[in-house]
Structures are given as C-alpha cells and as structure tokens.
Amino acid sequence: MEMTRLTFVTAMFILLCYSPIHGQGKYKNRSQQRQSQFWIGLKGGANLTKANPETRYSIFDxxxxxxxxxxxxxxxxxxxxxxxxxxxxxxxxxxxxxxSFQPTVQNYTFSYGYEFDWVDDTNTGNTMILNYQHDHFFRYMELPLFLRYQFPLGSSNVKGSTGGVAGKREFIPYIQGGFYYSRLIDAFKTITTSGTDNVTGNQANIQTSEESFGVKNQIMDGSIGWIAGIGAAYDIGNIRVSAEINYKSGINNIASSQNRYSNSNTAMGYYDVFDDFTLQHVEFNLNLLFPLKFITNDSFNAL
Amino acid sequence: MILSSKYQYIFILILLTFSCDLKEDELAPEESFIKVYDVNNFNLDLEPVDIIQTSDSGYVILAKDKDDIPNILETNGQGEIQSIRSTASETGSQYFRPIGELMNIAGSIYFIAMNINLEAVLLEIEPGRIGTRVYSQVYQPLAASKGPGNEILIAGYSSAQGDEIVTEQSTFYVMTPNSSTPKYSYNLRTEDSFTDDLVNSYLNGEANFPFFTGYIGGESSASHYYVNTFYNFNLSTVFLNPTNDPDSQIEGSVIGDNYAGGMKSMLSLGGNDFATAYQHTNDYYFNPLNNIPVGEHNSSLDSGEVKFSEIDNLSEVIIKRVNIGEQDLVIYAAQNRRKQVVLYSYDSSTGSFIGKMTLGNNSPYEAIDFEITNDEGMIILAKTYVADARFGRVALFKLNNDQLSPLIR
Structure with missing residues (x-):
C-alpha cells in the first residue's frame, strides 16, 4: 500500500519537474552553464517513517x-x-x-499496536480486551553524503552571464543518491492502554492511561543506510532554493539484543520488547543555499 | 588520495566509532528472555509450582490450574512452548495438588501429587507418557523434595482412628521411585485436634502454611532429615534420625510460635549450619548462616536474624545454594511489597551480604522457583497476573551470566 503511495508521489514529482522544460532547445554556451560553486545553507522539512521488522520477539506466549x-x-x-x-x-x-554533505537532526515517529483478549468459555459474552498503542519518538544526528546529478537545461533557462552567481540558472532539476550514518540522540515511547471490560456481560471501558518511557538503551547507537531522491532548485537573486524528496532505507538492525529485555517498565509492565528492525523514511526537504563564490566580471573562471 | 597522518588518525577514529555502535555482541535468544504464558480463557488460571532445566537445555514447568490439576509445560531453550501436557489425559486418572519440587533422579523427572483418595502419587514425566506410582501409605502429601541418592522426602498428615480416640499426626516419609514401601516413616503427634481443620483449610487453598522437607548430609546419604510441619502444638522444624526405631527417631526441633510463627524456608549448609527464613505473622527474618544445634529443642527466632520489611506478607521464600562461576552463594528469592521478584545473594561460607536484584514492574511478579542453568545463567519461575492483574499466569525470566552481576561479588 505504502509502496503505491510512494510511487505515485514520486511520479507526480518527476512530472512536475519536467513539464516546464519540454521542447526546449539545447543550450548554446556550455561554459556559462557549467561552472563550479560552493554552497552553504539550511534545510528543513518533514518525514514519514516505516519500521520494518525482521526477527520478531514477544513476551506474551x-x-x-x-x-x-x-x-x-x-x-x-x-x-x-x-x-x-x-x-x-x-x-x-x-x-x-x-x-553535498548535510548534517541533519532527524526526528522520527513510528508506532505499532497490539491487542490481548480473554473470553469466559462458560459464557462467551464475558470478554475482556486490552489495546496497547506504542508511539515512538527517535531523534538522530544524521550525516548523509549525497552525490547529485543536475540536469542540463536549454539556453532560455540561462540568465545572462554578466555578474551574479556563476552558472546561474533559474530552474535545475536533479537526482541524487548517497549513504548516511546516523547517531541516536534520544528515543522514547508513549504507551496508551485502553480496553473494554465485558466481564459482567455489560460493556465498560477500561480507563485509558498513557505512560512514556525512555528506550534509548534498547536501540543501537548507530545506524547506516542509503538514500535516493529527486529535487529541483530555483535561483532567486543570489540565493538558491531547492525542494527535494528522498527515500531513505536503513541497512542495519537497530534493536539492541543485549538490552532487549532490560527495560523493566515496558517489558514487564506491558509485555513489550522491540523486534529486530530497520527504519525506512520518505522525507521532503526545502533547502536555502547561499553561494560562497561571487564573480564580478565575465572573465572570472571558477575552479 | 594520500592523507596526511593526522587525517588518517581521524579517519580511522571515525571508522572505529561507526563500527562500534552499529554492531554489538549479539545475544543469542536463549541467553536472556522474558515469557508470560497466557491462555485467553477466564477460567484457566495457571499457577506455577516448580521448574527444572532438562538435559537438552529446555525447561519443564510444573503448574496447576484452578481445579488443582497438574499441567506440565515443556519449553525449548528460548522459552517457547513445545507442549502442554495434562496428567488427566495421559494417565487416564485424576490427580490433584502437585507439590514442588521437580526432582531429577537418575535422569528422570518426577513430582508428587495426590489421587482422589488423598494418597501421594509419584508422577514421572517421560517423553510421550506420564508414569505413576501410588504411595498408599503417604496420606495428604503437603511438601516434597529430593533427598540424597534416589530418596524422595515427603511430608504428609493423617488422622489415625484408634478404638476410642483420634490421633492427629503429621507424617514424614523417605521414599524411592522404584518402591511403594517407605524406606523410613515417621509419625509426629500434633497433640492438637485443631490441626485437622488447619490441614483441611490448607488443602482447600484457604490458608497457607510453610510445609517443607530437607536433609543434612552429602549427595548419597543423610545424617538427619528435617520436616517443617505441625508438631507438639506448634508449627515446628523437626530434625529426624534415619531410622525406623520410633524411640530414637526425633533428634531435636526448632519450635515455632504456635501456628503464627516459624520457619518459612530453610536450607542445610552442612553440620549445624543453615540458611533460614523465619516468618512471624507479617514479618520476615533472614539468617544466611544460622547455627542451629539439631540435637536440641529451641525457639526459632534468634538475635542474628535480620528483619526484611520489604518482603510482602504473602511471599514465598525460596533458598538455594548455587555455584556461579567460582563463587559459592546462598540466594534467597521472595516477593517484595512492590510485587517484584527480589533476589538476595550471600556468601555461603561467611553469610555476608553480596547484593540484591529485582525483577518485574507495573504487573505483580511472585517468586516461585529459580535455578542456575547450564550456561551459568539463571532461570526464574514466577507467577504474574495479566489483564489488569485479573488472571494468574506463569512467567519465566532467563538471565545470562552478565545479568547476574549484582548477585556476584
């Protein structure tokens, strides 16, 4: 299901990137097009996370x-x-x-739930159901390294070469890929318990309760993964703004086998231990970039 | 690309940092786990009785349901249930009230329960079948444990009907797996007709008394047996000589305070040394190195005992002598007032306290039994309550050697 959603978003984004440049001719002067530049900037955005269980573990049998x-x-x-x-x-x-190197603070949320039910076999109307909803919050310091290819565009998209930023164009679609290493800063989970108590045959809701626990010990300190994404940049004056969408996939299991059962609150109170799992993310970013090299005349040749 | 040596160091350092927090020493699933064995039926409370590790590193758990019928849970080394066996379906007879402990005698696993005539029955857990032997002389078994060699020590109770008077007596038997005739049998007069009611309420589950059996001696023979039972108007620990001569059977005793106080649990450390837990109403006193002259009749509380206020007033106390690595330890397991399993560790030769450890949180956990496992870890059998603490269930904790560090010096 989520794959379909992801494919759709990706396809729409590619269409969006390419529609304005269809039918444009080849650019005339490559040297104006392609010059080197250093950029420094800020990025921010939003992400969606999927936890992908490998080996399953449970306390309840x-x-x-x-x-x-x-x-x-x-x-x-x-x-x-x-x-x-x-x-x-x-x-x-x-x-x-x-x-591109982009040290980022990543906040991820993902959740899972489970349900226990009991029934009175002498009167099957008497039941008891307990629902546990686990919402996780993980914060990582992520160090991704991207290799990016920027698509060449027609001359009509190239601004005059007098002054301004080298190789300046108005609209630059790109694809990128890379790897990341991320280090866990914090991790906690909030467990919401609710349920229905039909013990007397009449339905009564069990008082909903919510508790939060730190789970940093149950999660590995480090994680590595790969990234693939697409984006487009747009130059406004000397500032470059870009929007991109990335898919990120963790490679290593991030659940600690050493400490799987060591959180007495979650393990012994809620019968919950982490499965071995990896994380996958879809993230959207807006980048605001400032050039480090300015050129004052046409004869300037950047590196 | 040639890096200067400074950068090479930084590069190697970064690589090391990365590889360290991506990989850890993987813990095998059988090294450490927690399990709660649930049934989704309101009417199937399972109460754990005892646990033993099998030669293939799996576990056999003895439990009883609401009707006191023995259930045998067999798990693999990771605590995953392999089978649940009922004595009713495998023997075709009804047995009740299984009592600890599970005994490994010459490679076979046994336990004691009773039949509908209230006689003790030895049940042998074999692959595919459960063997039985009725000990018809042993009436109303209250406690059992493994003795030296192939001996099985059983405490019972009977009312002997004479011509005009009824004699209430506690009994103690030394049995073997291959005979229904006792090796030794002892009758201990309670001198109190009230004990009939106490035993009835104990068997009905309305009252709890710390009946237990044990022995002083080596692996092959006992110099004395002991039984904690009703004797001479009190709940007493009686030391017995291995003889069938009625005049010289009783050697000495530790006399309790009527039925409100007495030994809760006791372990022989050799000679006159014992690790003891004494309970007086709601108070618990532990003495990991208690010198009790077995040839005398003494009161059970002495000044060397330390009061443990945190022990729950309904807690069992399990005392075992174990070897973890090179260390010879006495470990007490009990339930504290926070409804956690609590383990206390002592040096067995000096009695000095080493450390303690608690297991459990949020839900109640009650210590039932523990054992050192083949891999020098520990398996702990506990009772817990699921569904807002409504239904009683069997819980199992497996700790590896590292996780036992609070109990080791």
Whole structure:
C-alpha cells in the first residue's frame, strides 16, 4: 500500500519537474552553464517513517486462542509526520555533478499496536480486551553524503552571464543518491492502554492511561543506510532554493539484543520488547543555499 | 588520495566509532528472555509450582490450574512452548495438588501429587507418557523434595482412628521411585485436634502454611532429615534420625510460635549450619548462616536474624545454594511489597551480604522457583497476573551470566 503511495508521489514529482522544460532547445554556451560553486545553507522539512521488522520477539506466549502471538505487533507504516532540520554544504562541479554533505537532526515517529483478549468459555459474552498503542519518538544526528546529478537545461533557462552567481540558472532539476550514518540522540515511547471490560456481560471501558518511557538503551547507537531522491532548485537573486524528496532505507538492525529485555517498565509492565528492525523514511526537504563564490566580471573562471 | 597522518588518525577514529555502535555482541535468544504464558480463557488460571532445566537445555514447568490439576509445560531453550501436557489425559486418572519440587533422579523427572483418595502419587514425566506410582501409605502429601541418592522426602498428615480416640499426626516419609514401601516413616503427634481443620483449610487453598522437607548430609546419604510441619502444638522444624526405631527417631526441633510463627524456608549448609527464613505473622527474618544445634529443642527466632520489611506478607521464600562461576552463594528469592521478584545473594561460607536484584514492574511478579542453568545463567519461575492483574499466569525470566552481576561479588 505504502509502496503505491510512494510511487505515485514520486511520479507526480518527476512530472512536475519536467513539464516546464519540454521542447526546449539545447543550450548554446556550455561554459556559462557549467561552472563550479560552493554552497552553504539550511534545510528543513518533514518525514514519514516505516519500521520494518525482521526477527520478531514477544513476551506474551499464547497457549490457547490465537496462538501465533509472535507476529502480533501491527506496525503503522508511514503513519505520522515529523520534522528534520540541518545545514547543507554543497560543491557544484562544472560537469553537472555535485557533492553535498548535510548534517541533519532527524526526528522520527513510528508506532505499532497490539491487542490481548480473554473470553469466559462458560459464557462467551464475558470478554475482556486490552489495546496497547506504542508511539515512538527517535531523534538522530544524521550525516548523509549525497552525490547529485543536475540536469542540463536549454539556453532560455540561462540568465545572462554578466555578474551574479556563476552558472546561474533559474530552474535545475536533479537526482541524487548517497549513504548516511546516523547517531541516536534520544528515543522514547508513549504507551496508551485502553480496553473494554465485558466481564459482567455489560460493556465498560477500561480507563485509558498513557505512560512514556525512555528506550534509548534498547536501540543501537548507530545506524547506516542509503538514500535516493529527486529535487529541483530555483535561483532567486543570489540565493538558491531547492525542494527535494528522498527515500531513505536503513541497512542495519537497530534493536539492541543485549538490552532487549532490560527495560523493566515496558517489558514487564506491558509485555513489550522491540523486534529486530530497520527504519525506512520518505522525507521532503526545502533547502536555502547561499553561494560562497561571487564573480564580478565575465572573465572570472571558477575552479 | 594520500592523507596526511593526522587525517588518517581521524579517519580511522571515525571508522572505529561507526563500527562500534552499529554492531554489538549479539545475544543469542536463549541467553536472556522474558515469557508470560497466557491462555485467553477466564477460567484457566495457571499457577506455577516448580521448574527444572532438562538435559537438552529446555525447561519443564510444573503448574496447576484452578481445579488443582497438574499441567506440565515443556519449553525449548528460548522459552517457547513445545507442549502442554495434562496428567488427566495421559494417565487416564485424576490427580490433584502437585507439590514442588521437580526432582531429577537418575535422569528422570518426577513430582508428587495426590489421587482422589488423598494418597501421594509419584508422577514421572517421560517423553510421550506420564508414569505413576501410588504411595498408599503417604496420606495428604503437603511438601516434597529430593533427598540424597534416589530418596524422595515427603511430608504428609493423617488422622489415625484408634478404638476410642483420634490421633492427629503429621507424617514424614523417605521414599524411592522404584518402591511403594517407605524406606523410613515417621509419625509426629500434633497433640492438637485443631490441626485437622488447619490441614483441611490448607488443602482447600484457604490458608497457607510453610510445609517443607530437607536433609543434612552429602549427595548419597543423610545424617538427619528435617520436616517443617505441625508438631507438639506448634508449627515446628523437626530434625529426624534415619531410622525406623520410633524411640530414637526425633533428634531435636526448632519450635515455632504456635501456628503464627516459624520457619518459612530453610536450607542445610552442612553440620549445624543453615540458611533460614523465619516468618512471624507479617514479618520476615533472614539468617544466611544460622547455627542451629539439631540435637536440641529451641525457639526459632534468634538475635542474628535480620528483619526484611520489604518482603510482602504473602511471599514465598525460596533458598538455594548455587555455584556461579567460582563463587559459592546462598540466594534467597521472595516477593517484595512492590510485587517484584527480589533476589538476595550471600556468601555461603561467611553469610555476608553480596547484593540484591529485582525483577518485574507495573504487573505483580511472585517468586516461585529459580535455578542456575547450564550456561551459568539463571532461570526464574514466577507467577504474574495479566489483564489488569485479573488472571494468574506463569512467567519465566532467563538471565545470562552478565545479568547476574549484582548477585556476584
């Protein structure tokens, strides 16, 4: 389901990027097009997260009823938005390739839920259901390194070469890919318990309760993954604004096997332990970039 | 690209940092786990009785349901249930009130329960079948434990009907798996007709008394047996000689305070040394190195005992002597007032306190039994309550050697 959603968003974005440049001719002067530049800037945006379980672990072991409780966590994929902020260091080469390093603080949220039910076999109207909703908040310091290819555009898109920023164009679509290393800053979860108590045959809701616990010990300190994305930049005066959408996929399991059962609050109170899992993200970013090299005359040749 | 040596160092440092927090020493699933065995039925409370590790590193858990019928849960080394066996379906007979402990005698696992005639029955857990042997002389078994060699020590209770008078007596038997005839049998007069009611309420689950059995001696023979039971108007620990001569059977005793105070749990450390837990109404007193002259009749509370105010007033106390690594320890397990399992560790030779550890949170956990496992970890059997603490269930904690560090010096 989320794959379909992702494909649709990606397709729409590609269309959006390419529609204004259809049918435009080849640019005349490559040297005006392609000059090097250093950029420094800020980025910010929003992300959606999916937790992808590998080996499942559970404390509850059902001897009757629905016995397969090991797969009982229902993950809510890409279910809630969170934000990311960072700084950008980009080097634009004269050949359309750019390298970008973007230390970012990433806030991720993902959740899962599970339900336990009990029934009175002498009177099946008497039931008891408990629902546990686990909302997780993870904060990472992420260090991604991108390699970016910026598509060449027609001359009509190139501004005059007198003054301003080297290689300045109005609209630059790009694709990018790379790897990231991220380090966990904080992790906690909020567990919401609710339920229905039909013990006397009359329905009574169990008082909803909410508790939060730090779970940093249960999560590995580091994570690595790969990134692929598309974007487009637009120059306003000397400032470059770009918008991009990235898909990020974690490579290593981030649940600690050493500390899986060591959080007595969550493990012994809520029968909850993390599965082995990786994280996947779709994120949207707006970047605001400032050039570090200004040229004052036409004969200036940047690196 | 050639990096200057300074940058090379930084580069290597970064690589090391990255690789460290991406990989850890993976813990195998059997090293450490927590399990709660649930049934989704209101009417199937499972109460754990005892646990033992099998030779293939799995576990056998003895439990009883609401009707006191024994259930045997067999798990693999990761605590995953492999089978649930009922004595009713495998033997075709009804047995009740399984009592700890699970005994490994010559590679077979046994426990004691009673039949509908209230006689003790030895049940042997074998693959695919459960063997039985009725100990018809042992009436109303109250506690059992493994003795030296292949001996099984059982405390019972009977009212002997004479011509005109009824004699209430506690009993103690030394049995073996391959005979229904006792090796030794002891009758201990309670001198009090009220004990009939106490035993009835105990068997009905309305009252709890700390009946237990044990012995002083080596692995092959006992110099004395002991039984904690009703004797001579009190709840007393009686030391017994291994003989069938009625005149020289009783060696000495620790006399409790009527039925309100007495030994809760006791472990022989050799000679006259014992690790003891004494309970007087709601108060618990531990003495990990208690010198009790077994040839005398003494009162049970002495000045060397320390009051443990945090122990819950309904807690069981389990005392075991274990070896973890090179260390010879006495470990007490109980339930504290926060409804956690609490473990206290002592040096077995000096009795000095080493450390303590708690397990559990939010939901209640009651210590039932613990064992050192083949991998020098510990398995802890507990009772917990699920569904807003409504239904009683079996819980299992497995800790590896590292996680036991609070209990080790």
């Amino acid at each position: 059902r001897l009757s009823g629905e016995t397969d409780q090991s797969a009982m966590k229902n993950y809510d994929n890409y279910g809630s938005l969170n934000a990311n902020f960072g700084v950008v260091f980009t080097y634009d080469s004269p050949f359309g390739l750019a390298v």
